[in-house]
Amino acid sequence: MSTPYLSMDLAKIEANARRVVADFAAHGIAVAGVTKVTCGHPAVAQAMLRGGVSMIGDSRLRNLHRLREGGVTAPLMLLRVPALSAAAEVVACADVSLNSELAVLEALSAAALAQGRVHEVIVMVDLGDLREGVMPTELVPLVTALKALAGVRMVGLGTNLACFGGVVPSRENMGQLVALSDEAARAYGQPLRWVSGLNSSGLALLEAGHLPPAMNQARIGEAILLGRETIIRRPWPGTAQDAFLLHAEVLELKRKPSVPIGTLGEDAFGERPRFAERGERLRALLNVGREDVEHAGLTPLDERLSIVGASSGYLVMDVSAAAGDIRVGDVLPFALTYGALLRAMTSEYVEKRLLPLSAGDGVDTRGAP
Ligand SMILES: *Cc1c(COP(=O)(O)O)cnc(C)c1O
Numbered sequence: 051m052s053t054p055y056l057s058m059d060l061a062k063i064e065a066n067a068r069r070v071v072a073d074f075a076a077h078g079i080a081v082a083g084v085t086k087v088t089c090g091h092p093a094v095a096q097a098m099l100r101g102g103v104s105m106i107g108d109s110r111l112r113n114l115h116r117l118r119e120g121g122v123t124a125p126l127m128l129l130r131v132p133a134l135s136a137a138a139e140v141v142a143c144a145d146v147s148l149n150s151e152l153a154v155l156e157a158l159s160a161a162a163l164a165q166g167r168v169h170e171v172i173v174m175v176d177l178g179d180l181r182e183g184v185m186p187t188e189l190v191p192l193v194t195a196l197k198a199l200a201g202v203r204m205v206g207l208g209t210n211l212a213c214f215g216g217v218v219p220s221r222e223n224m225g226q227l228v229a230l231s232d233e234a235a236r237a238y239g240q241p242l243r244w245v246s247g248l249n250s251s252g253l254a255l256l257e258a259g260h261l262p263p264a265m266n267q268a269r270i271g272e273a274i275l276l277g278r279e280t281i282i283r284r285p286w287p288g289t290a291q292d293a294f295l296l297h298a299e300v301l302e303l304k305r306k307p308s309v310p311i312g313t314l315g316e317d318a319f320g321e322r323p324r325f326a327e328r329g330e331r332l333r334a335l336l337n338v339g340r341e342d343v344e345h346a347g348l349t350p351l352d353e354r355l356s357i358v359g360a361s362s363g364y365l366v367m368d369v370s371a372a373a374g375d376i377r378v379g380d381v382l383p384f385a386l387t388y389g390a391l392l393r394a395m396t397s398e399y400v401e402k403r404l405l406p407l408s409a410g411d412g413v414d415t416r417g418a419p
Pocket of ligand 1: 109148
């Protein structure tokens, strides 16, 4: 096994999915499992599906292809609003997509007619996070135009919060979503199957029992994969936070001063790091760096260790408190934030290792997507 590697514990992902699905199900809400941070890893999707998610969502067409080719037969939802230029591919590989532009809906309609399919769409409304979606005042005109398009069927109204602007889902904005979905259904002339208002930031609201009963779909990534809600990143009860761990190897172990020697200019990244005088420390160099991961999002499982910094290929650690227990060649595990996991998953330098290992299938040699 080469280092560094990222372990992905499928049993923990499945158990996390089962817990989160049960929590949402108690409020009548179905969960779409979101795999984008794993680049649409089919084994991760299958673990989520065993845990009870009803469909898989991902933001990239390439990942949806990977899921299908990897044997995932559940419905696939494209989460990132489609590119106009990709309409035909969207219809061919996604069962449902999130949308906000009439020109794109027209192209999806033409592509669906050409392919003899009906493509389902969820219209996205922007309730203040200011990422994707039509503003509420533009919703009815869009839905009215959509009604005239053959080949596409509106199946829901959605919103996405806490992603760009950090807007917290609330009783108010979720109530607004439900009211808008009633308006949209009237304009469309048909009931809508989904009110799709939540991601992992919605767990606190769910727990407080403050969701309108009409809310019936959540699109969940982080809470299943890393076991956290995403408003304050609180561990979610009954889930594991260590389904993914990064493992890196100690290359060098030496006592060194805590402050660099000589005149200090910029570092390799144009930054001017500061160093506190702490005397001589035992430092470890590990074989993972900024080309592999976002080091600020790593937490060593051994609480005695701390990260001093990173260059493109090295992680520099202060391991003084664990002197005697650490040797060159040791492989140290780290928990990851969502951002760090994203970088590790997309780095071709980080091997992906599935757990539990069954003969021969543990190593995923596929490079970065
Ligand atoms: C990524 C994404 C999600 C999942 O968000 P989590 O915070 O990981 O649960 C849901 N909806 C959309 C549109 C997304 O892009």
